[in-house]
Amino acid sequence: MASRLERLLNLTAALLTATRPLTREEIFERVPGYPADDVKGSARRAFERDKEALREMGIPLATEEILGSEPPQEGYRIPRDQYALRDPGLEPDELAALHLAAAAVRLEGLRGTEALWKLGGSVPRRSAIAAPPDEALAAIPTIPQLVPLFVAVGERRPVAFSYRGRRRSVDPHRLSFTRGRWYLDGHDHDRGAPRQFRLDRVDGEVELGPAGSYERPTGPTGHAPRPWEMGDEAPLEARVRIDADLAGWGVDHLGPEVVRERHADGSVEVVLTVTNREAFRSFVLGFLDHAEVLGPPELRDDLMGWLAALAG
């Protein structure tokens, strides 16, 4: 008797070459390896398992009603245009670079390196490409909602999900992984405004709407908003001096574009746009003695008042 692998490969071949949907009985005739005696339904069960296995690996196995059948019968086929991977035309060095990247950065629970088989496998290392690191450079945690949201972003499908106990409907624009967490940026229909969602706070399944429901936003995709930029308060231009000890660290984190002045003693003065004073205060206090709010007076007084209340 044929092995299961043989049966699965023959089943795939039969459904890919079918010019019309095949009924289950036709499949049993054309694909060897299904139990001949179906009295107890063992062939049916085997077929159900095979269908599930093929779908699980991403094969677009379609179920269609066979026209004119009486009583109506279901047929199966694999549309070749939906099955095949379009050739991205990767050059060997490009494939090798993707392979190195997938080996270095693993998304937990997702098949990165196996996906490369479909693109031509790993390039044998005779080219002048650096050896991959012995161990992964980074492992990125994933959550179950990530894949459907990635599909939704790419296909511009609106999504609905439960967020901290409330139903939200969102046009998803961008997924980002930063500071160890996944975030979704999008247009929140309930608020009528752009919002950012922390994906570890999404409960349950994500529902996807129809593809192409909105345009991909075109605006600048600059940096992810900082905590002190995520508020509705009237914007203030805060001036902060960071001393020499932490100036380098501060500029690395904030980006060189915020630097207004570099002083001879190694300190820097940076300018930040603040629409959330509480988050700004937290940010500055994180520097302890190494930062001082120079202005405007509203923000400087706010911080001094906060400290005075704590000092008692």
Add this chain to the structure above:
Amino acid sequence: MARPSAPDRLRRLLALVPWVVAHDGPTLEEVCARFGLSQDELVAELDLVFLCGVHPFTPDSLIDVAVADGRVWIRYADYLERPLRLTPDEGLALVAAGTAVLTVPGADPDGPLARGLAKLAGVLGVDPAADLDVTLGTAPAGVLESLQEAVAAGRAVEIDYYTYGRDQRTRRMVDPHSVFAAEGQWYLEAWCHLAEAERRFRLDRIGSLSVLDRPAARPHPGAAPDEDALATATVEGPGRRVFDPRPDDPRVVLELEPRARWVAEQYPLEGLEELGGGRCRVVLVASERAWLERLLLRLGPSARVVEGAEGVASAAAARILAHYR
């Protein structure tokens, strides 16, 4: 190792067969290397493919596999001339990994990875620049590359390091062993000659670095504690826990208002007691005073110290306030 399941083997065959079909007699060695098989495994898979085909399984409807002089040809498998499309999770894994590596300081924005990623994204219908952003961590320019080179060359380095938990800056010589990202940060694991122990350092807190003309000692077995005794999360990194409290680290007990509840989500807790109305009492490990000062200064009136940190917040607030006067 367990033998792969039939679906896992099919997954590989549906990629391998199209690749061989598209190439004129590649060597068995190359096919093995590309698809992660030994020669024996490959021959077994080819023997099986040879038996497969479509109804009525006459010779011309079977897949034809020919092996000669260490090369392989596959014919009569037109329906398998293209590999199976990428699934969404495979697409995400590749695009995210590629995007992440491109954001690593020192990556070539026009190199083969960037070109390959753009082609792949085009097939998947995504725009990697607009749809996805993966930041493994921030590191000062040059530090990551220098450390990776030092690890590869087995050289010691001297770093100027800011210990966040103690609010202190020191110069130290270290023997670097590995560089990795976890929790949105880059880390270095190294033998620290100052501490005379294995330590873990955050790259964004390395002020300057020089690679020394001196060999690094081999890694010491055992986990490296974080130089910043208190990191900000407990979630596991790539097989490495970032923060490990010691039994003799001081504990503090705080009562938190609902708005300070994030503390209970953000930091490792040794105890949590609900007080009703969204308030809670937590026990935190606070081995470093500067860390505790930051936390209490930020929380202000929304946290009350019950035990273990009396006077810390008021002293810190008065000290910082002195800079303003």
